[in-house]
Amino acid sequence: MSQDPITYWLGLARVEGLGIRSAHRLIEHFGSAQAAYTASLTELESCGIPARVAQAVFAQEGLNEAESELAAARQAGCQLLAYDGEDYPPLLRQIPDAPLLLYVRGDVKILSHCALAMVGSRKPSAYGSQVAHRLARDLADRRVVIISGMARGIDTCAHRGALEAKGGKTVAVQGRGMDEIYPRENRKLADKIAENGAVISEFPIGTGPLPENFPIRNRIISGLSLGVLVIEAAEYSGSLITARLALDQNREVFALPGNITSAQSFGPNHLIKRGAKLVDQWMDVVEEFPAEVRRQLMPPESASEISQVDQAASLFEQSMSADQKAVFDFLRVDEPAFIDSIFGGVAIPPARILQTLLELEMSGLVRQLPGKNFIRKL
Amino acid sequence: MSQDPITYWLGLARVEGLGIRSAHRLIEHFGSAQAAYTASLTELESCGIPARVAQAVFAQEGLNEAESELAAARQAGCQLLAYDGEDYPPLLRQIPDAPLLLYVRGDVKILSHCALAMVGSRKPSAYGSQVAHRLARDLADRRVVIISGMARGIDTCAHRGALEAKGGKTVAVQGRGMDEIYPRENRKLADKIAENGAVISEFPIGTGPLPENFPIRNRIISGLSLGVLVIEAAEYSGSLITARLALDQNREVFALPGNITSAQSFGPNHLIKRGAKLVDQWMDVVEEFPAEVRRQLMPPESASEISQVDQAASLFEQSMSADQKAVFDFLRVDEPAFIDSIFGGVAIPPARILQTLLELEMSGLVRQLPGKNFIRKL
Numbered sequence: 001m002s003q004d005p006i007t008y009w010l011g012l013a014r015v016e017g018l019g020i021r022s023a024h025r026l027i028e029h030f031g032s033a034q035a036a037y038t039a040s041l042t043e044l045e046s047c048g049i050p051a052r053v054a055q056a057v058f059a060q061e062g063l064n065e066a067e068s069e070l071a072a073a074r075q076a077g078c079q080l081l082a083y084d085g086e087d088y089p090p091l092l093r094q095i096p097d098a099p100l101l102l103y104v105r106g107d108v109k110i111l112s113h114c115a116l117a118m119v120g121s122r123k124p125s126a127y128g129s130q131v132a133h134r135l136a137r138d139l140a141d142r143r144v145v146i147i148s149g150m151a152r153g154i155d156t157c158a159h160r161g162a163l164e165a166k167g168g169k170t171v172a173v174q175g176r177g178m179d180e181i182y183p184r185e186n187r188k189l190a191d192k193i194a195e196n197g198a199v200i201s202e203f204p205i206g207t208g209p210l211p212e213n214f215p216i217r218n219r220i221i222s223g224l225s226l227g228v229l230v231i232e233a234a235e236y237s238g239s240l241i242t243a244r245l246a247l248d249q250n251r252e253v254f255a256l257p258g259n260i261t262s263a264q265s266f267g268p269n270h271l272i273k274r275g276a277k278l279v280d281q282w283m284d285v286v287e288e289f290p291a292e293v294r295r296q297l298m299p300p301e302s303a304s305e306i307s308q309v310d311q312a313a314s315l316f317e318q319s320m321s322a323d324q325k326a327v328f329d330f331l332r333v334d335e336p337a338f339i340d341s342i343f344g345g346v347a348i349p350p351a352r353i354l355q356t357l358l359e360l361e362m363s364g365l366v367r368q369l370p371g372k373n374f375i376r377k378l
Numbered sequence: 379m380s381q382d383p384i385t386y387w388l389g390l391a392r393v394e395g396l397g398i399r400s401a402h403r404l405i406e407h408f409g410s411a412q413a414a415y416t417a418s419l420t421e422l423e424s425c426g427i428p429a430r431v432a433q434a435v436f437a438q439e440g441l442n443e444a445e446s447e448l449a450a451a452r453q454a455g456c457q458l459l460a461y462d463g464e465d466y467p468p469l470l471r472q473i474p475d476a477p478l479l480l481y482v483r484g485d486v487k488i489l490s491h492c493a494l495a496m497v498g499s500r501k502p503s504a505y506g507s508q509v510a511h512r513l514a515r516d517l518a519d520r521r522v523v524i525i526s527g528m529a530r531g532i533d534t535c536a537h538r539g540a541l542e543a544k545g546g547k548t549v550a551v552q553g554r555g556m557d558e559i560y561p562r563e564n565r566k567l568a569d570k571i572a573e574n575g576a577v578i579s580e581f582p583i584g585t586g587p588l589p590e591n592f593p594i595r596n597r598i599i600s601g602l603s604l605g606v607l608v609i610e611a612a613e614y615s616g617s618l619i620t621a622r623l624a625l626d627q628n629r630e631v632f633a634l635p636g637n638i639t640s641a642q643s644f645g646p647n648h649l650i651k652r653g654a655k656l657v658d659q660w661m662d663v664v665e666e667f668p669a670e671v672r673r674q675l676m677p678p679e680s681a682s683e684i685s686q687v688d689q690a691a692s693l694f695e696q697s698m699s700a701d702q703k704a705v706f707d708f709l710r711v712d713e714p715a716f717i718d719s720i721f722g723g724v725a726i727p728p729a730r731i732l733q734t735l736l737e738l739e740m741s742g743l744v745r746q747l748p749g750k751n752f753i754r755k756l
Contacts, residue, residue: 125748257635370503
C-alpha cells in the first residue's frame with residue numbers, strides 16, 4: 001500500500017475497544033502500526049486483545065476514516081506526530097499510556113524542549129492569577145517552555161505570562177479536537193501560542209469538549225514536562241489529579257503556598273504537606289531540574305521585563321479619575337503603605353480614600369496586603 | 379551552712395565570667411552547686427575554668443547577692459526552680475545550655491506538660507494574627523500548652539488564643555527580670571497567664587529589656603516545647619533564629635504558609651522549603667508528637683468553642699450602623715460572597731456597600747478573600 005504511514009496510526013486510534021495500552025502492545029509486537037494491520041488474525045489474537053478487537057483490526061477497521069481524518073487535520077493546519085516519529089516528544093514517550101499520535105499546530109520541535117506544566121483553578125484569586133502570570137514570565141524568560149491547558153483562569157494566565165517574556169514559548173494541550181478552540185474567548189490566544197510554541201491535542205478533529213476527556217488530556221500536560229506547578233486548587237480539583245498523574249509519571253510536583261484562609265490555596269498547601277516543593281520564585285523550579293537541563297537555560301532577558309512594566313503602567317494611568325490618580329501616585333510598588341499613612345498623605349477625605357482604594361483594587365491596579373497595607377501591583 | 383540550697387544556684391549564676399556551660403561542668407564535677415562553693419581552689423582550677431573564675435567561686439562570689447536576690451524573687455511572687463530540682467522541666471533540662479534556674483510566677487507543674495511554642499512577627503498581618511489566635515485556641519483546647527514570649531504581635535495572639543480555650547494553659551517566657559512586664563500593655567495579660575499557666579524568666583530580678591537577651595530567652599521557648607510553630611516572620615527575623623535553635627535542640631519546626639506576596643510570609647515559606655512541616659490546622663501539629671504524648675491529649679471541649687463565638691458575635695452586632703448591619707447580615711461565615719452578589723443582595727447603593735465592606739474589614743468583622751469575595755470572620 002502507498003498510504004502515508006501516519007494513516008495506520010490514525011486507524012489504530014479509531015478501532016473501537018482498542019485502548020491505548022493495548023495498541024502499544026500490538027505495535028511493540030509487530031514493530032509498527034502498519035505491520036499490525038497486515039498481521040494474520042491468529043497473530044493478532046495472540047496479543048492478548050479481545051477476539052472482537054482482533055477481528056476489527058484484521059478487517060482494517062479505522063483505515064477508511066483515517067484517510068479523511070488526515071485530510072481534516074491538514075485542513076485545520078495541523079501536523080501529525082506518530083509515537084514512533086522523530087519529533088515525538090521524548091519525555092511524553094516515556095509515560096505508559098503515551099498518545100499514539102499528536103495533532104500539532106505550531107512548532108513541533110518545541111515539544112521536546114525543557115518544560116514546566118502550570119495548572120490551577122479555573123476561578124483563581126487575584127493572587128493566584130498574578131503569581132501564575134509572573135512565574136510563567138520569569139521561567140519563560142529563562143527559556144523554560146510553559147505547558148498548560150488553555151482553560152480559563154490559571155491556564156490562561158500561565159500562557160499569557162510566558163508570551164510576555166521576550167522569546168517566551170508556551171504549549172497549550174487541548175482537551176478536544178483541533179478544529180475548535182475552547183473556551184472561545186481564547187481563540188486569539190491560541191493563535192499567539194501557535195506562533196510562539198504549539199497548540200496540540202490527541203483527539204480527532206471534531207471531538208467535542210467532553211468533561212471526561214480533561215483528565216485524559218492532563219496526563220499529556222504533565223507528560224511533556226519535567227514537573228508540574230500547581231498554583232491554586234480547591235479541595236476537589238482537576239489540578240490535584242494532574243499532580244497525582246505527575247507523581248505517577250515520576251515528574252516533580254511544585255506548589256505555590258497561600259494563606260490557609262483562602263479556599264483556593266487548600267490544594268497547593270495540601271500538596272506541600274505531602275511532599276511537593278514549595279515555590280516562591282522561578283529559581284525554586286529550575287534548581288530541581290537535572291544539571292544538563294539547567295546548563296541549557298539562558299540568562300534572563302531582563303530588558304524585556306522592564307519595558308513591559310513601563311508600558312502597562314502608562315496604560316493604567318490614562319484611564320484614572322482624579323481621586324484614583326492621587327491615591328495611586330501615593331502608593332509604591334516596593335513598599336506597602338499603611339492605611340493611616342494614606343489618610344495622612346493624600347488630600348482627600350478618608351471615606352473617599354477608602355472607596356478609591358477599593359476601586360483601584362477592583363480594577364487590578366492596587367493590591368491590599370494583610371494588615372491594611374496597600375501596594376501598587378507589579 | 380543553713381542556707382536555702384537555691385542560693386548556691388543563684389550565686390553561681392552571678393559569678394562573673396562563669397558561663398552557663400562552665401557552670402554545668404562545675405556542678406556535674408562536684409555533684410551540686412553547694413559542693414562547688416565548698417571545693418578547694420585546686421579542685422576548682424582542675425575543672426577547665428579560668429583561674430580568675432575559679433578564685434571567684436572559691437571566694438564565695440555571688441553568694442551575698444544571692445540572699446537578697448532570693449528575697450526579691452519572693453517579693454515578686456516568684457518560685458525558683460533549680461536545674462536539679464524535681465519540678466525543673468525535663469525537656470528543658472535536655473538542652474546543652476539549660477538555665478541554672480528559672481523564676482516562675484504561676485503553676486510550676488505546667489512547665490513539664492506537652493507544649494508547643496508559637497512565635498512570629500511583632501508586626502503581623504491580620505491574617506497572621508487571626509490564624510495564630512485560632513491555632514493556639516484549637517491546640518489549647520486539646521490540652522497542648524502554648525509557649526511564647528509575650529511580645530507584641532504574634533506572641534500576644536498566641537497567649538490570648540490559648541486563654542480563650544476552656545482550661546487552656548499558656549506559658550510566657552520573659553526576656554527580662556520578673557519584676558516588670560514588657561510590653562507594659564501586657565500587664566493584665568501576664569496576670570491571666572500566671573493564673574492559667576506560668577510567666578517565667580531566667581534573668582535576675584531587675585534585669586532590663588536588653589535586646590541581646592531576646593535570642594538567649596528564645597532557646598527556653600523552644601527548649602520547653604516539643605516543637606516550634608512559626609506564624610509570620612520577615613526575611614531577617616528573631617523567629618527564624620528561634621526556628622534554628624529548635625532544630626539544634628532536635629525539636630520539630632512547623633510553619634504557617636502564606637501568600638508569597640506578603641513579606642511576613644517570607645520566613646515561614648522559607649522554612650517550609652527547607653523542611654519545616656506546613657501547618658494549616660491543629661492536627662498537623664499534634665500528629666507529629668510522640669504516640670504516648672498524643673494519647674494524653676484530651677478530646678476538644680467543643681462546647682466552649684461554640685459559646686465563645688456566639689458571645690463575640692453578639693458583641694459585634696450591638697455597635698453596628700444600619701449599613702454595616704445590612705451588609706454583615708448578608709455575609710456568612712461558611713461561604714464567601716462575591717462582590718457582585720453583595721451588590722445584588724443588599725438594598726444599598728454599590729458605592730456605600732464598598733465603603734461599608736471596608737469599614738467592616740477595618741473593624742475586624744469581615745474578611746476579604748482573594749477574588750473580591752467577602753466572608754464573616756470566625
